[in-house]
Amino acid sequence: MNNDLTAIKGIKVGHADNQKSGTGCSVVLTEADFTVGAEVRGGAPGSREFALTDSRAAVDKANAVFLTGGSAYGLDAAGGVMRYLREKDIGFQTGGGVVPIVPAAVIYDLEYKSNDYPDQEMAYQACLAADSSIQENKSIGAAAGSTCGKIKGIENASKTGLGHAARQSGELIVSALAVVNAFGDLKDPESGKIIAGAQDQAGNFINTEETIINQPEINLGFLRQNTTLIVVATNAFLNKSEANRVSMMAHSGLSRTIYPVHTLLDGDSVFTLASNQIKADINQVGILAARVVKEAILNSAF
Template identity: 45%
Template sequence: MYPGHLVDVPGFRVGHAQNRDWGTGVTVILPPEGATGGVDVRGGAPGSRETDLLRPENQVSQVHAVVLSGGSAFGLESASGVMNELAAQGLGLETGFAKVPIVCSAVLYDLGLGQVKWPNMAMGREALLYASSEDASQGNIGAGTGCSVGKIAGMERAMKSGLGQASLRLGDLVVSCLVAVNAVGDIRDPEKGNLPVAGLLGPNGEQGSTMDFLLDGERGADLLGKNTTIGCIATNSRLDKAGALKVCQMGHDGLARAIEPVHTLFDGDSLFCLASNQVDAEPNLVGILGAKVLQRAIVNAGESAEEAYGLKSHSSL
């Protein structure tokens, strides 16, 4: 496991809620007041809320929460629970008539595990109320509860994945990441010779390879819209929306290093960036570190996951 967690960036809080019988959950990331947000959506089957607002040419730059949820498009409802609770706490963008919390969200597909139910407003609110500046959760929790990887040959040869976190510090600059890995591809560790962590199993239950499966010309399962890796890079750097977008774009390099293949039409890969604007740092450096912590968080998601819903995990192999 690589060290660090998203809350290593001062002022950030993270909370989770899940229903293990349903096989799904929610993770809420709360930045300090005045945090700048950015997002870059790369996969072909995304589900999201308030992502257009973060485009550099649009007006609002401050984000009050990022919600990562299971449940496919149904899970977007959980962000409404977060929004309502933040409003009840008096937080949000002042419009003259009401404070409107800016809550951005991305969802992943986990409806095939557990009961066919999904996160709702109550689960989103619960995750927010559990938010802590000391969160170190990884594995089968929050948005990682129903995550799986290596699904090209169907769920019977997939493996359990989950939620991962990691961070890096360079002087006063801190860059961290939290990610829920639900990819069609495999997790590999680029810092250990591309060593397989979790992914497609071979016909006899041994560690396999999605790339080898595809290169051998085998026919894959119908996975359209049923996979996604969603995450958030956090930093104490000063960034405007254009800088936050660049960090997201560079951060996707971390997905490409640790997930093989990635950004397919089957995936909805979405990456947020939240900057608390406390430390001067060159955006390229933040992006480079962001890609590094993301690839480490992805590996941690695979290594920390526990066997569940009939799926083997890294530890069970």
């Protein structure tokens, strides 16, 4: 079993980026209509078609999930995924043809190497590259410009990459992909040690959480935009309400590894895709989701 989203039958993952510009995008394609759910806990999200993941919305399936750099500019790149799926006649059937359902979310990477951002052609290339091969924990795709620990500015932050993880319990499989562009630091929950984050001039971690706590007059403002994006996938049967619940439970993985987390400076968002292949207890699915999200985030640290 692959230790990533492709552990779930029917999922393909593709990436495209410009390493020189420090930005890119990643796409999760579903061969069949997967149930989709999501949950935002950060105060500064950037997203497209996110309202469709609400349990009250009519559509409950997704043809892809798109993650990209470029802040709000990068959202337009989702059109490349739409074009790819339309060419394959994949999407919600209407009288005017198919309309692909592609929820999307962005990270802010405009200060990493450049203020360039992914366009529709880059997203289209990510779709062409998508397959079910083993995914590596490396700085590619939507994580090409991701960093963490921004309290002292991007120049003192730590580079992160795409992180992956998967777990199996009997027939149940739950997996996760993480793009960690957090304001806070990453800590190993077993040791409590910072493994990536803000650093001083000597390269030592300064502990963002303690720095904030110990400065009563601190004013962080809104100068450094950040976001951690997660895609959880499972082979369990889930309706949209249950997929939303799993997304909520999966946020515990962020709370176990990112300090601080869910701030007004972050846009932390979790998507859940369910292939509806096996029956499983939703609580077990959610608990495993939190576990693999934690592991994927830790795997994003270099």
